[in-house]
Amino acid sequence: QVQLQESGPGLVKPSQTLSLTCTVSGGSISSGGYYWSWIRQHPGKGLEWIGYIYYSGSTYYNPSLKSRVTISVDTSKNQFSLKLSSVTAADTAVYYCARSRQGATLDYWGQGTLVTVSS
Amino acid sequence: QSALTQPPSASGSPGQSVTISCTGTSSDVGGYNYVSWYQQHPGKAPKLMIYEVSKRPSGVPDRFSGSKSGNTASLTVSGLQAEDEADYYCSSYAGSNNPHVVFGGGTKLTVL
Numbered sequence: 001q002v003q004l005q006e007s008g009p010g011l012v013k014p015s016q017t018l019s020l021t022c023t024v025s026g027g028s029i030s031s032g033g034y035y036w037s038w039i040r041q042h043p044g045k046g047l048e049w050i051g052y053i054y055y056s057g058s059t060y061y062n063p064s065l066k067s068r069v070t071i072s073v074d075t076s077k078n079q080f081s082l083k084l085s086s087v088t089a090a091d092t093a094v095y096y097c098a099r100s101r102q103g104a105t106l107d108y109w110g111q112g113t114l115v116t117v118s119s
Numbered sequence: 120q121s122a123l124t125q126p127p128s129a130s131g132s133p134g135q136s137v138t139i140s141c142t143g144t145s146s147d148v149g150g151y152n153y154v155s156w157y158q159q160h161p162g163k164a165p166k167l168m169i170y171e172v173s174k175r176p177s178g179v180p181d182r183f184s185g186s187k188s189g190n191t192a193s194l195t196v197s198g199l200q201a202e203d204e205a206d207y208y209c210s211s212y213a214g215s216n217n218p219h220v221v222f223g224g225g226t227k228l229t230v231l
Contacts, residue, residue: 105167109164
């Protein structure tokens with residue numbers, strides 16, 4: 001059973017960079033066949049896809065966030081990470097990591113982590 | 120504003136059926152058979168209920184079914200049960216040149 005767990009600071013100051021890591025267990029990122037995604041959910045709102053990465057390092061990002069987002073992978077640690085730069089209060093959200101299979105089906109999700117942007 | 124359009128709410132009595140729509144464009148829902156539906160209970164992570172328009176993951180009751188016609192996908196929940204009360208989100212693969220994922224705004228399903 002694949003499990004994902006997000007980790008990182010719960011509070012980030014405006015204009016700084018939000019950094020989160022997703023640790024995968026029960027399956028190897030480097031085995032291929034899947035993309036590894038980040039999704040966020042603003043308080044009381046819907047889901048927003050941020051982007052995903054393949055084990056080889058190929059990335060695809062939400063066009064609306066592309067200029068501020070970097071997703072990277074560390075296959076040796078079976079982790080992938082999210083960096084979102086120049087954050088504002090509008091980036092306050094629950095951030096989820098998830099596994100994507102063909103066609104962007106998100107079949108396994110982490111429990112989510114709340115990141116608040118505030119001084 | 121979400122890329123895919125869902126009704127904000129839907130409701131039905133126990134045992135009844137309810138259908139939730141998800142409307143996109145030919146660049147997403149209409150262009151690919153990669154529509155998924157997710158169920159989210161309060162404070163929980165979303166759970167995959169339907170993928171590739173109409174396929175059910177192992178463990179999802181067959182009361183949940185999906186379909187698509189043109190640019191609109193639908194999720195039908197038959198034999199409504201109290202535990203089906205949740206938010207439901209559709210998503211679709213979009214864009215061959217810049218592959219990405221789009222979500223609907225979500226539908227709050229209330230079991231009366």
